[in-house]
Amino acid sequence: MIAVIVNNAPPRLRGRLAVWLLEVRAGVYLGSYSARTREMLIEQVEKLIGDGDAVIAWDAPNDAGFTFETFGASRRMPVDFDGFRLVAFRPPSE
Secondary structure: OOOEEOOOOOHHHHHHHHHHOOOEEEEEEEEOOOOHHHHHHHHHHHHOOOOOEEEHHHHHHOOOEEOOOOOOOOEEEEEEOOOEEEEEEOOOOO
16 A cells, blocks of 8 residues: 655646546545555655655555655654654744
């Protein structure tokens, strides 16, 4: 399973995601593909996100059962804490 959530994404990226994944709600895309296809989707998001932000989560053989990556400008950033992937918040910009 792959989940992609985008905010302020350019139309070109949203269209690219809609080709491969089902948009179940505005900016929320779901699908089930191989690791190779997932890597291609990650490359597309990283390349086309522009001023927006995105998070991609997928199944993984770890204790949580999933892992994720973030792209673009967001206060949330992934951190590794004793082998667990958690989310830390950057201080608000002034």
